[in-house]
Amino acid sequence: MTTFTLSYVPCFNTSCYNGDPPRINTVHGANYTTMNLGRFAMSATPVASVNGKPAVVDERTMIPTQKQFVDPFRQGVIILDGVGYRQTVVVRSYEVGPDKAVTLQSILNLLQETALNHVWMSGLLGDGFGATHGMMKNNLIWVVSRMQVQVDQYPIWGEILEIDTWVGASGKNGMRRDWEIRSHTTGIVFARATSTWVMMNEKTRRLSKIPNEVRAEITPWFINKQAIVEESPEKINKLDDNAKYINSGLQPKRSDLDMNHHVNNVKYVGWMLEAIPDEYLETYQLSNIILEYRRECGSSDVVQSLCEPEDDKDITKYVDRCTIGVGGATELWNCFMNEGTIRFTHGLQVKEESKCHEIVRGKTTWKKRTNRYSFCG
Template sequence: MAAAFSCPVFLPSTFSYNGNRYHGRIKIKINATSSTKVKTLNEIAGAGKGSSSLATSTEIGHLSQEQIRQRIPTRKQLVDPYRQGLIIERGVGYRQTVVVRSYEVGPYKTATLESLLNLFQETALNHVWMSGLLSNGFGATHGMVRNNLIWVVSRMQVQVDHYPIWGEVLEIDTWVGASGKNGMRRDWLIRSQATGITYARATSTWVMMNEKTRRLSKMPEEVRDEISPWFIDKRAINEDVPEKIVKLDDNARYVNSDLKPKRSDLDMNHHVNNVKYVRWMLETIPDKFLESHQLSGIVLEYRRECGSSDRVQSLCQPDEDETLTNGVEQSLLKNMILTPGIMEGNGYLGPLDVKSYGYTHLLQIKGDSKNEEIVRGRTRWRKKLSTLPYSS
């Protein structure tokens, strides 16, 4: 597949990309040290090649500005040079090459879980972007927008075998599949570009919510017709029946109350982004444990969205007996065993480090009469090896 195209980045100004009505760069000489007149965005809106029909109307000035600035494809793209993305898997999967950025890593130079989740979100959206189905929402297709629908995540599972390090080049594959009658599954694989080794895998389930009523919705036929041609029957994580996550109560060992969503926690769907929940969950685990352990897996079951005015409580409970007891843990461990090379004392996971530690989590909104669940979670941890210079 990679041989099917070439030369996609640093486009000459005459480059035009497939299926997009706005072609090429509008050439304006820019010189930071001179006082050359800079065109305004509205002037530009009327200057793009192929957009002359837009230029005559000032009424749609804002719309056309946004279109020119975003350039959301209206037809399927096979490659996006700026996103370093390409369509794979016989035309329906998506692969993006990314570099781990300096602000995506923690003090020990390894990518944070939050950064991985952000990259999952980003590649998922870019997959929809490439499909030509993207309306101007947060991954919503044209059919979804016609029905006032947005995507909400109902479940997310991530397994991390190795944490990418600062400056490392990654390939992230993502694809979608059916999930019941009204849902969609989305999976990801993160690989080292240099070695091809799989670092992390993830699977998630998505359903549709009415943007106005904030209630879950069936998948309309027109939306199914849009997305089902993209479904692949392939799984990043082979799990048996997902185990139930126990609901914690006020007896939980660690409780962090009065968490307040910040303006920067809200996303384009005007609620707290699901990635932020993970931060609240992990912050509730004692520092001492976090300093000596590394997250190897997480399962999240989302129950309710969280708005900017909600006050959130985060509870967590370490497993009483730190042997492996329930199905979720078994499933996480099994996956580790399936890749025996990783466990051969190579500095990543020696035989003595197989022991893993589990936490159960709950985020809830504190109400006057009752609390409302936002998300339940399970995390699995392994001991950090102090010999590893970039463990985190």
């Protein structure tokens, strides 16, 4: 026997808050609730289901089918003349490290979450991991090809952040997504990030051009605004087994896979940073990271993390920061290690018999820690 029930899709509309309690309304015999939330009103739209299974959308996720301008549950709003997205978040205890500052991995997770919520608010989201309706029809998914994050200051536990994100074109068949993270209280910008995304066929695992149907969906959201301006992308050299620091035998766990069955890019960063010796991490703090993604990593792959410090000959760029005295280059090196900036080149690879397959190339820049966070009470 076929039965019909009702689930609800949220629809957010701006209205004037008057302090009234939730109201129960009836449309065609179906009850729905309207709640005043601050300056915004949220209403739920009934959607028919068959035999207890939602016909349009899963009632547990309630993916919007139309563009929304405010999401009170995620503290998100549409900005930048209707095409950008801003989310307010509070730094949680599990997102910080021993110094009580947000970890790079937590920053990357926040960037990913706000990007997905941006697509959620657009009304274009299918049931995939950030894929639009047109992408779902064509078995397409997004994959990141390049990412850069610049951190001027790390937020601390309990701090309230505003994260802005927006998208733009990148060549003929790519999309650029940028972010800016700032203090909600002071407006100080903590970090900026930019990334390039391309489409991959989920079944063939091959890169794809953007179909016209999908292009029509996403291009109205494109704007010409950049969080990080690069005149030309920095070249990252390939590393091999002669790298100074090597961490082998790394293998993804089931928990490292995302909804597209990828090893999440945040896991790659963790593997890369694990290869850096502790003595560097105790004195220096990451200020810039560039990642170039080359290949997928499967759940059965065994990964090797390679790390090479910047060559000594490049230290001359920091001469103006230090005075060379007795000892010449040695003293300059010591000064550089204490006061300057250090850089590393990174690589992740999978070994198969006699051949290595690159997963990611990376470059990190580290600045000497200038302060330690402490709490009273």
